Amino acid sequence: MKKIIVISLFFCCFHSAYSQDCFDKLAKQAVVIDSIQKVVIYNQQTILGLQKISKDLKDSIQTLKSDLLKLEKFKADKKNIDYQLKLKNDSIALLKNQALEKNQLILADKLKYEQKLLEEKEKGKNDVLVSIINIYKSNSFDDLIVFSTKLSVQHDMKLVILNSEVMSIMYDLEKYFNAKELLEKKFDVTKIKNAQVQLNQIKQKSELLDKLKENLEYYNDFNSVLKKTIVNLDNLDKEEVGDIDVETKKLKFNKIISELTNYMYDYYDYGNYPYLSAIVLDIIKRKKLHTDAVLTDLLEKL
Numbered sequence: 001m002k003k004i005i006v007i008s009l010f011f012c013c014f015h016s017a018y019s020q021d022c023f024d025k026l027a028k029q030a031v032v033i034d035s036i037q038k039v040v041i042y043n044q045q046t047i048l049g050l051q052k053i054s055k056d057l058k059d060s061i062q063t064l065k066s067d068l069l070k071l072e073k074f075k076a077d078k079k080n081i082d083y084q085l086k087l088k089n090d091s092i093a094l095l096k097n098q099a100l101e102k103n104q105l106i107l108a109d110k111l112k113y114e115q116k117l118l119e120e121k122e123k124g125k126n127d128v129l130v131s132i133i134n135i136y137k138s139n140s141f142d143d144l145i146v147f148s149t150k151l152s153v154q155h156d157m158k159l160v161i162l163n164s165e166v167m168s169i170m171y172d173l174e175k176y177f178n179a180k181e182l183l184e185k186k187f188d189v190t191k192i193k194n195a196q197v198q199l200n201q202i203k204q205k206s207e208l209l210d211k212l213k214e215n216l217e218y219y220n221d222f223n224s225v226l227k228k229t230i231v232n233l234d235n236l237d238k239e240e241v242g243d244i245d246v247e248t249k250k251l252k253f254n255k256i257i258s259e260l261t262n263y264m265y266d267y268y269d270y271g272n273y274p275y276l277s278a279i280v281l282d283i284i285k286r287k288k289l290h291t292d293a294v295l296t297d298l299l300e301k302l
Contacts, residue, residue, distance in 0.1 A: 125159075132156050136166045141204035144169070150177035172202045180212055184274045186301060187223040192216055215272045222273055226280070227302050229263045230295050233283070242291030252291040260284065276302075 136144065136156075153173045160166045179195035182188070199213055233256060242252030260280060271277055279298055286293040 129159055133160055133163055133166050136160075136169050141169070141172070141206040142208050144173055145176060145206070145208045148173060150174065150181070153177065169204070172204055175199060175202060176209060176212065179216060183215060183219065183272065186275060187219055189220070192219060211272075215269070218269075219273065222269075222276055223302055225263060225266070226276055227299060229259060230283070230298055230302075232259055233287075233295055237292055237294070249291050253287060256287045256291065257284075 153170050157167065157170050157174075160170070175195075175198040179199055182191055182195055196213065196216055199209065199216070202209060236252070236255060236259070240252055240255075242249045260283065264280070279301060282298065283295060286295065
């Protein structure tokens with residue numbers, strides 16, 4: 001009985017010890033398995049990460065390949081464009097050279113034309129100069145006065161300035177026209193005397209020149225008598241009123257014309273005095289419209 005109990009206790013102790021040992025081993029294995037599982041999970045995650053990275057790399061590689069293809073195409077296109085640009089630049093350079101050559105030819109032709117034109121102009125100028133000189137040399141002073149003007153003479157002076165003989169004739173003509181202009185202006189005794197001195201220096205034989213001298217000599221007389229005529233008409237206005245009726249106006253106008261006729265008859269050359277003639281016409285115009293028209297303002301013009 002004791003042996004059985006001892007054996008039972010032995011087995012119990014052995015079984016207890018064995019169970020404890022097995023438990024410890026299982027616990028250790030569980031720890032190891034847990035660690036392995038963690039490692040496996042980590043490795044799986046790592047593998048998944050690597051797979052994602054691999055996929056991203058593949059995508060990147062694919063993208064790079066696509067970009068590389070585009071780059072190659074761009075290089076090919078650029079090469080073609082560069083070639084086309086080179087052709088165009090060569091064409092432009094060629095056209096520029098052709099244009100330059102044409103411009104040079106045009107410039108050369110233009111210079112030739114201008115030179116020829118200048119030669120023709122000089123020839124024409126010389127022909128005109130010769131013609132002008134002949135006109136002044138071959139015509140009388142009276143004829144030159146008739147078909148010349150002060151402006152035409154001054155223009156011709158610029159052309160024949162080197163011909164002293166013709167220039168002398170032109171200076172005489174200029175003196176004549178300057179003096180004649182005084183008859184178109186208000187009487188000025190100083191200017192008249194200076195003009196008479198200038199005309200007396202002219203050695204040309206001329207009836208028109210002599211007539212001009214005479215007109216200048218009597219300009220003061222014509223001027224003074226016209227003043228008296230206007231005063232007489234002013235006195236007539238004070239004595240008679242003409243603008244009452246048609247008959248009275250007619251009678252007074254006849255008296256006015258009679259007064260003016262006496263002036264024009266006694267001084268028949270009044271037409272040689274444009275300034276005085278304009279005043280006479282102004283008087284007639286005023287009095288024709290209104291026989292009582294005031295004329296005193298005209299005295300200030302004389």
